Amino acid sequence: xxxGEEDPQALSIQEGENATMNCSYKTSINNLQWYxxxxxxxxxxxxxxxxxxxxxxxxxxxxxxxxxxxxSSLLITASRAADTxxxxxxxxxxxxSRLTFGEGTQLTVNP
Amino acid sequence: KAGVTQxxxxxxxxxxxxxxxxxxxxxxxxxxxxxxxxxxxGLQFLFEYFSETQRNKGNxxxxxxxxxxxxxxxxMNVSTLELGDSALYLCASSLEGGGDEKLFFGxxxxxxxx
Numbered sequence: 001x002x003x004g005e006e007d008p009q010a011l012s013i014q015e016g017e018n019a020t021m022n023c024s025y026k027t028s029i030n031n032l033q034w035y036x037x038x039x040x041x042x043x044x045x046x047x048x049x050x051x052x053x054x055x056x057x058x059x060x061x062x063x064x065x066x067x068x069x070x071x072s073s074l075l076i077t078a079s080r081a082a083d084t085x086x087x088x089x090x091x092x093x094x095x096x097s098r099l100t101f102g103e104g105t106q107l108t109v110n111p
Numbered sequence: 112k113a114g115v116t117q118x119x120x121x122x123x124x125x126x127x128x129x130x131x132x133x134x135x136x137x138x139x140x141x142x143x144x145x146x147x148x149x150x151x152x153g154l155q156f157l158f159e160y161f162s163e164t165q166r167n168k169g170n171x172x173x174x175x176x177x178x179x180x181x182x183x184x185x186x187m188n189v190s191t192l193e194l195g196d197s198a199l200y201l202c203a204s205s206l207e208g209g210g211d212e213k214l215f216f217g218x219x220x221x222x223x224x225x
Contacts, residue, residue: 031211042115042201042216088154092210098144098167099210101154 006089006102014110019076021105023089024069030092032065033099034074037086046074046087081111112137117202117217125225129190132220134202136183140215142166142208143185145177148199148219157200160185161208189222197224 007022023032031050035043049056049065049072056063062075076083086106090099116135124130136143144167145157156169160179177187183204189196199221203214 033213035214035216040199040219040221042117042218043203043214044216045213048213098156098159098169099214100156101146103153 006087006105008105009103010106010108012108012110013079015079015081017079017109019079019083019107019109021074021087021107023072023074023102025072025089025091025102026070027093029067032063032072032092033090034061034063034072035088035090035101037088037104039085043088076107079107079109081109083107083109115202115204115215115217117200117220119220120218121221121223123223123225124192126192126194128192129188130192130222131186131188132200132202132222134185134187134204134217136185136202136204137215140204140206141183142205142212143179143183144203144205144208144214145185145187146201146203147171148201149197154201157187159208166208192224194224196222198222 005024013019033048034046036046037043047058047063049063060077065072086104088104089102118133142161144159147155158177159167163179174190179185199219201219203216205212205214
């Protein structure tokens with residue numbers, strides 16, 4: 001089964017609005033990453049946050065990590081139509097080395 | 112630097128056939144991982160290769176196999192294809208692997224089994 005579960009499964013917003021996606025996981029992790037995927041293409045790495053970090057920023061992206069709740073959120077500010085894509089969280093467990101992906105959130109940004 | 116290259120981009124096969132997919136990692140990357148992506152199961156880890164050795168393996172039947180060459184290029188093979196093997200197969204590379212690095216993905220091979 002997937003390590004990560006994402007919420008919501010789908011999100012539709014207007015350009016300029018903020019988009020927030022959440023990810024929950026089950027076991028202790030070393031780090032958590034967020035990836036983006038345009039339809040039928042490969043994934044693109046967005047940001048990596050380590051288990052000892054609580055918040056990280058990259059451009060219009062803000063990621064938070066709460067290890068006590070085993071959850072993370074990805075905030076995209078001032079969204080653009082080009083942000084339309086699927087967003088996945090991925091975790092590396094403390095006991096392993098592989099990345100395990102969540103089910104993804106399909107974000108649609110309407111112009 | 113060139114990105115991760117996967118060939119072919121699309122593939123159509125019939126049940127019972129076998130297929131070989133190829134992945135060329137970013138120059139200097141020694142770890143190559145393979146993932147299967149389907150609408151129902153999402154992204155499932157197949158295996159990871161590092162320095163020509165399989166370092167990690169997911170829960171897939173033995174029909175799924177792979178290998179890595181001395182130049183870090185990797186191939187995966189699926190024998191006796193089933194309808195359920197229809198999926199987007201993604202390859203990803205990183206410098207050393209191990210889960211603490213970001214992965215660089217290819218565009219994938221879309222396999223359709225008829």
